[in-house]
Amino acid sequence: MLRSRLAWLGAVIAATIVAGCGSGNGAAPTTTIASTTTTTTPSTTTLAPTTTAMSVTTSTAQAVTTTTAPALPGDPIDFGPAAGDILAVIGVAHDDVLNLRAGPGADQETLDLIPPLHDALIALGETRELPGSFWIAVDYEGTNGWVNLGFIGYLGITSDDTAAIVGQLGEIPAAPTMLELGMIVAESLSSEEPPSDLVVSVAATEGGDLGEVTYDVIGLGDDAVRGVRAHVFGQPGPVGFTLDTVEVTTLCGRGVTEDGFCV
Numbered sequence: 001m002l003r004s005r006l007a008w009l010g011a012v013i014a015a016t017i018v019a020g021c022g023s024g025n026g027a028a029p030t031t032t033i034a035s036t037t038t039t040t041t042p043s044t045t046t047l048a049p050t051t052t053a054m055s056v057t058t059s060t061a062q063a064v065t066t067t068t069a070p071a072l073p074g075d076p077i078d079f080g081p082a083a084g085d086i087l088a089v090i091g092v093a094h095d096d097v098l099n100l101r102a103g104p105g106a107d108q109e110t111l112d113l114i115p116p117l118h119d120a121l122i123a124l125g126e127t128r129e130l131p132g133s134f135w136i137a138v139d140y141e142g143t144n145g146w147v148n149l150g151f152i153g154y155l156g157i158t159s160d161d162t163a164a165i166v167g168q169l170g171e172i173p174a175a176p177t178m179l180e181l182g183m184i185v186a187e188s189l190s191s192e193e194p195p196s197d198l199v200v201s202v203a204a205t206e207g208g209d210l211g212e213v214t215y216d217v218i219g220l221g222d223d224a225v226r227g228v229r230a231h232v233f234g235q236p237g238p239v240g241f242t243l244d245t246v247e248v249t250t251l252c253g254r255g256v257t258e259d260g261f262c263v
Helices: 002-020 162-169 178-189
Strands: 086-089 098-101 110-114 121-130 133-140 143-148 152-160 197-205 211-218 225-237 240-252
Touching: 098 133, 110 143, 121 143, 152 225, 162 178, 162 240, 178 197, 178 211, 178 225, 178 240, 211 240
Parallel strands: none
Antiparallel strands: 086 121, 086 152, 098 110, 098 143, 121 133, 133 143, 152 240, 197 211, 211 225, 225 240
16 A cells, blocks of 8 residues: 555656656746737827918008188077068169078178069078178079078068059049159058068069069068068050059068968
């Protein structure tokens, strides 16, 4: 029994020696475990620089010259014709004109000349007061300017006043010339206080069947009525002219109704 165990132990030792010399180079066998190393390279993202070209606009400041209109003479007042009113020239002699001026005042530049019977001025709604006079802005055939309010009015109703004038005079007037006959009629229509201005707005004519003359009687002491325009017709006779007809147009100061009466 002892021999058997010794024999078995010897066999094991022999086998171990053989197994230890089996590589042929005397080196102990080496078992290599392949080590897999994963190297992670950090990912670097390089952003390409983006350059945005900024357009720089250089503004050159330009000098702006502001022209201030010269101040108008006089003082503005809330008085006179309203913008858009249609006005007529009154009290201007037949051989004269009404000046359209660049500003209020008789010393202002003259822009145009308005005939004595012009009746289509358009008020612009501006009035200025100067010492002794009032001036209004108007449109005269497309030109804007200023005129003296004393020579402006509204044309009112026209009526045949022959009978009233003959009744006032007590007889049918007669005179050597139409100019004198017209003066008789104009004086009958005038006032003493305030004294009226008698102006021949249409020159006298004495040829043909009837003579004619027109007088503007301005200043009757009534704010609503500036005056009257008397168109006088005369019948020629052996010693001059006898009154035939008088057509009287009311010259209003503040406006007219649809029927032509002063307001």
